[in-house]
Amino acid sequence: MFESLSDRLGKIFDGLKGRGALTDDDVVAALREVRRALLEADVALDVVRAFIEQVRDRAAGAEVTRSVTPGQQVVKIVHDELVAVLGEAATPIDLNATPPVTILMVGLQGSGKTTTTAKIAKRFRDRSNKKVLLASLDTRRPAAMEQLRVLGVQVGVDTLPIVSSETPVEIARRATREGRLGGYDILILDTAGRTHIDEELMAETAEIKAVSNPHEVLLVADALTGQDAVNLARSFDQRVDITGIVLTRVDGDGRGGAALSMRAATGKPIKLIGVGEKMDALEDFHPGRIADRILGMGDIVSLVERAAETVSADDAQRMAKKFKKGVFDLDDLRNQLLQMKRMGGMGSIMNLMPGMGQMKKAMAGANIDEKIFDRQVAIIGSMTKAERANPDLLNASRRKRIAAGSGVKVEDVNKLMKQHRQMADMMKKVSKGGLGSLAGMFGGKLGGMMPGLGQMPDMSKMDPAQLEQMARQAGIDPAALKGMAGGAPEPAKDLPTDVGKFLRSGPSLPGLGNSSFGAPRFPGLPGLGGGSTPKKK
Numbered sequence: 001m002f003e004s005l006s007d008r009l010g011k012i013f014d015g016l017k018g019r020g021a022l023t024d025d026d027v028v029a030a031l032r033e034v035r036r037a038l039l040e041a042d043v044a045l046d047v048v049r050a051f052i053e054q055v056r057d058r059a060a061g062a063e064v065t066r067s068v069t070p071g072q073q074v075v076k077i078v079h080d081e082l083v084a085v086l087g088e089a090a091t092p093i094d095l096n097a098t099p100p101v102t103i104l105m106v107g108l109q110g111s112g113k114t115t116t117t118a119k120i121a122k123r124f125r126d127r128s129n130k131k132v133l134l135a136s137l138d139t140r141r142p143a144a145m146e147q148l149r150v151l152g153v154q155v156g157v158d159t160l161p162i163v164s165s166e167t168p169v170e171i172a173r174r175a176t177r178e179g180r181l182g183g184y185d186i187l188i189l190d191t192a193g194r195t196h197i198d199e200e201l202m203a204e205t206a207e208i209k210a211v212s213n214p215h216e217v218l219l220v221a222d223a224l225t226g227q228d229a230v231n232l233a234r235s236f237d238q239r240v241d242i243t244g245i246v247l248t249r250v251d252g253d254g255r256g257g258a259a260l261s262m263r264a265a266t267g268k269p270i271k272l273i274g275v276g277e278k279m280d281a282l283e284d285f286h287p288g289r290i291a292d293r294i295l296g297m298g299d300i301v302s303l304v305e306r307a308a309e310t311v312s313a314d315d316a317q318r319m320a321k322k323f324k325k326g327v328f329d330l331d332d333l334r335n336q337l338l339q340m341k342r343m344g345g346m347g348s349i350m351n352l353m354p355g356m357g358q359m360k361k362a363m364a365g366a367n368i369d370e371k372i373f374d375r376q377v378a379i380i381g382s383m384t385k386a387e388r389a390n391p392d393l394l395n396a397s398r399r400k401r402i403a404a405g406s407g408v409k410v411e412d413v414n415k416l417m418k419q420h421r422q423m424a425d426m427m428k429k430v431s432k433g434g435l436g437s438l439a440g441m442f443g444g445k446l447g448g449m450m451p452g453l454g455q456m457p458d459m460s461k462m463d464p465a466q467l468e469q470m471a472r473q474a475g476i477d478p479a480a481l482k483g484m485a486g487g488a489p490e491p492a493k494d495l496p497t498d499v500g501k502f503l504r505s506g507p508s509l510p511g512l513g514n515s516s517f518g519a520p521r522f523p524g525l526p527g528l529g530g531g532s533t534p535k536k537k
């Protein structure tokens with residue numbers, strides 16, 4: 001969703017990073033382009049003004065250290081302020097209340113409330129083992145109640161029986177009573193929407209809230225909303241006092257302005273984002289990670305978490321044992337292809353990796369079809385168990401049979417076998433020589449692409465004084481390199497359970513440390529330290 005904004009900002013900052021010194025005119029010109037990029041991304045005008053003013057105040061008085069170029073310092077300031085606009089930290093749905101915890105879903109028609117309701121229910125059932133009851137209060141849209149019932153069956157969650165003669169308020173009362181008597185942990189109420197905000201919708205929603213007394217009121221908003229996102233969020237916040245926002249269709253080609261505008265305008269956090277049509281395509285909203293994606297820095301933490309969700313501990317342990325022996329058969333290759341597909345495909349993975357923006361564009365320009373991975377899985381599936389375990393059995397006649405069985409050409413089978421042979425050879429080198437052998441292989445084969453990789457010194461054999469001198473020249477704290485001169489550090493006995501905490505525990509990077517936000521206050525923008533939130537009616 002943030003691709004166009006990320007491209008514009010990337011071009012602006014590339015021009016700054018190449019300069020040894022920046023004048024005030026350079027900063028003003030860059031901020032003018034940033035302002036234009038944000039406005040084109042449908043960010044609300046008052047939010048853009050507040051954002052640019054905060055960045056200008058910090059950039060004008062920024063002390064640039066010797067280890068950080070001025071351009072990088074400006075990028076860091078913009079990153080920090082983006083995090084401030086999006087929210088300092090992730091805010092999950094609060095369940096600290098007496099069961100059943102009632103969650104009220106509100107929003108306009110077509111924003112995805114019903115589907116998001118089912119996604120949230122599945123999330124609580126699978127991750128927290130909660131007993132969830134769904135209830136549809138939409139008596140206007142045809143088959144809305146039936147849609148929620150079908151989705152409830154699909155995700156394995158109970159739904160309130162449909163009584164067509166009841167009003168939304170009566171349904172809310174019955175759902176609350178059924179939630180208590182049935183021993184449910186969570187009750188989610190899906191309200192009706194309109195094509196636009198009107199007094200009838202607001203009055204009905206306010207009455208439902210008074211009857212059900214929800215612990216959370218979540219505004220479901222389409223990420224493609226654009227400039228009207230601020231009016232939408234403020235209208236619902238003033239009438240029903242929303243506690244959080246759920247953005248849907250974040251995987252689309254929207255400009256991303258809604259995410260930057262709604263939180264700053266209301267001060268209410270974005271709690272979840274919908275990233276696909278499937279029932280498990282729902283993610284927590286992490287402001288820092290989203291800011292990283294916007295600025296092209298990638299999102300390694302989300303990538304690791306996504307990989308952890310798609311690979312079981314037993315499978316990972318089994319693969320580690322095989323890799324240690326240098327064994328990599330076609331079953332392993334198929335598992336790797338299927339795992340990549342479960343993680344969203346090559347494009348989705350590259351979105352989360354730092355510095356992969358240009359490579360992704362090159363892939364798109366070359367018209368690389370990701371369905372090739374499906375065809376490769378089909379090729380491996382057309383082999384016998386013995387052939388997958390021992391690829392050397394595949395002679396010409398067997399390859400013809402496999403090509404006919406999977407609906408591809410023999411050339412495609414040959415390409416797959418060549419790819420497998422290269423990966424198997426790499427695994428053997430790693431198992432025999434460890435990481436040093438792998439580094440040597442990369443240094444020799446990729447020396448043209450990555451100059452100097454083959455000539456990297458072995459830090460474990462360097463003199464501590466020489467290490468300290470190198471660290472100071474690079475602007476790194478020498479204490480962070482302790483232990484490297486005497487050999488490899490002691491490996492951890494247990495795998496980390498919290499990926500984010502594990503990554504944050506490492507040595508800090510110069511110029512990327514946390515900084516306090518001494519930002520001015522802006523009236524009417526509670527999310528940017530604005531004045532008091534308007535009283536609710």
